[in-house]
Amino acid sequence: MMNQQHRGIGMTSQRTRDRLIQRLQEGGISNRAVLEVIRNTPRHLFVDEALASRAYDDTALPIGHGQTISQPFVVALMTQALLRDGVPQRVLEIGTGSGYQAAVLAQLVKEVYTVERIEALIISARRRFMDLRLRNIRIKHSDGTAGWPEYAPYDAIIATAAPEGVPMPLLQQLAPGGRLVIPVGGSGAQSLLLITRTAEGYTDEVMDQVSFVPMRTGMQ
């Protein structure tokens, strides 16, 4: 996915990326496909140029508008959870942000739908998807607490901002057998939930304690 222009830059060196992958593995990420996609996705193109030297650190970084690009470990953990029982075809993401999580997903599943409430972030994410020739991502400026009904149901839904409670539309737009990965709770005390839609209803398990930006309603 990298072209010549990105290849020469020192901070994107193979060694820097290998170090990140090793860290993810030590943290318990074992899905080979997920690890390879993260190794090959140019995260430095999803952050401000001034932060590019830290793009392969395992940390969240600011992307403007009070938002952050998620920590690579959390991206890996959530992506691995979505893929655990087979590769979903159609995935919805709430909270496009920089577009990094969507770009990772787009290399692993057939179709990605992603929504973001801040228009300025939509514009830069769309440009990145074009530059990287990721053509299986559809992006929309909207309030994701309503999901994206037009293309429902989804085999998987991933939320990268934390609501106080799981929005009902996300549960409703999940296909039978589908899974929703979502951080839930107030700032500083969120549980990362994996919710599965079964024939009888929904089951859920707590995967981790996490810290995401809040899911807000309305658009900006």
Ligand code: SAH
């Ligand atoms: N997945 C992103 C993470 C961005 S942080 C990435 O890889 O960079 C979470 C994002 O969720 C923010 O950009 C925030 O604006 C967005 N967000 C918060 N509430 C939302 C809502 N109701 N609908 C859509 N996006 C929302």
